[in-house]
Amino acid sequence: MAKKQDQGARTTLEEVNESLTSAAQRIEDNKKYINWALIAIAVLALLAGGYLHLRNSGIEDAKKEIGDADIELLQGQEDEALKAYEKVAAEYGNKPGERAHLNAAIILYQKGEYEKAAKHLEDFTPDSKLIGPASRSLLGDCYVNLKKYDKAMAAYEKAISMSGDNEMYTPAFMLKKATVLHEQKKYAEEAAIYQTIKDKYPVFGQQSGFNVDKYLERANALAGK
Numbered sequence: 021m022a023k024k025q026d027q028g029a030r031t032t033l034e035e036v037n038e039s040l041t042s043a044a045q046r047i048e049d050n051k052k053y054i055n056w057a058l059i060a061i062a063v064l065a066l067l068a069g070g071y072l073h074l075r076n077s078g079i080e081d082a083k084k085e086i087g088d089a090d091i092e093l094l095q096g097q098e099d100e101a102l103k104a105y106e107k108v109a110a111e112y113g114n115k116p117g118e119r120a121h122l123n124a125a126i127i128l129y130q131k132g133e134y135e136k137a138a139k140h141l142e143d144f145t146p147d148s149k150l151i152g153p154a155s156r157s158l159l160g161d162c163y164v165n166l167k168k169y170d171k172a173m174a175a176y177e178k179a180i181s182m183s184g185d186n187e188m189y190t191p192a193f194m195l196k197k198a199t200v201l202h203e204q205k206k207y208a209e210e211a212a213i214y215q216t217i218k219d220k221y222p223v224f225g226q227q228s229g230f231n232v233d234k235y236l237e238r239a240n241a242l243a244g245k
Contacts, residue, residue, distance in 0.1 A: 082108060082116040093123070102127045109140065118145055122155060129162060138162040146182065153182040157193050160200075169200050176200070191217045191224040202239070211239035 089104035105127070108120035125140035141159040146152030160175035176197040183190045194213050201210040214236035217224060225232045 082112040082114055086116040086120055089120070089123070093127075098127055098130075106140075109143070122151070125155075125158065125162075129158060132165075134162040134165045138166070146178075149182070149184075153179040153189060153193065156182060157196065160193075160196060164196075164200065169204055172200050173197060185220075187221055187223045188227070191221040195230070198235070198239075205242075207239045207243035208245070211236055211243055211245070214239060 085104060086108045089101045089108065092104060093101035102124055105120040105124040109117055109124055111117070112120070121140040121144040125137040125144065128134075128137035128140065138159055141155055141162065144155055146155045156175050156179035160172040160179065163169070163172035163175060176193055179193040180190055180197070183193060194217055198210045198213040201207075201213065214232050218232045218236060224230065
């Protein structure tokens with residue numbers, strides 16, 4: 021299990037950022053800071069916590085099926101796990117069904133099947149302070165790849181709203197919103213986001229190494245300021 025987790029932590033940031041459309045690719049230094057790691061952490065927590073719960077919670081069909089899917093995923097059998105998650109998501113509307121939607125979406129995103137991933141995420145209820153905003157951020161990533169920028173913006177705004185004033189997650193979601201605004205040539209709005217990050221979340225720039233001033237200056241210049 022440790023080997024599987026290490027591999028995921030090592031590759032997810034690179035894989036996700038390489039697959040983003042030009043909206044994200046135009047920001048050279050942004051690869052380290054688009055926080056796909058949040059989704060990876062959330063899913064590992066779900067898998068570990070969910071499986072332990074399953075072992076102690078009886079024999080309900082939904083819980084058993086999603087437990088089997090978790091085991092297949094942890095064993096590296098992604099295609100089999102995806103089929104199982106999609107089956108649970110289609111057949112059950114309870115908490116196991118919700119988690120099945122999320123896990124199916126993550127696998128589909130990694131496969132580049134953004135439309136299907138987005139559908140699962142739309143059917144997922146984001147009610148957790150950690151997983152909820154991360155799921156909306158991933159939904160935004162799906163729509164960026166599909167070049168549906170208005171929907172991406174709405175998803176990122178939801179992620180920002182749900183994450184409150186978290187000093188690392190909130191500005192990471194704001195950066196994603198800024199990349200979309202840059203693609204839409206809304207430079208003044210893009211600059212406003214960087215200014216907010218600089219003023220309200222100085223720890224983010226310091227800890228991540230993201231050069232807020234560099235992109236603020238660029239956005240202001242493009243906005244004619």
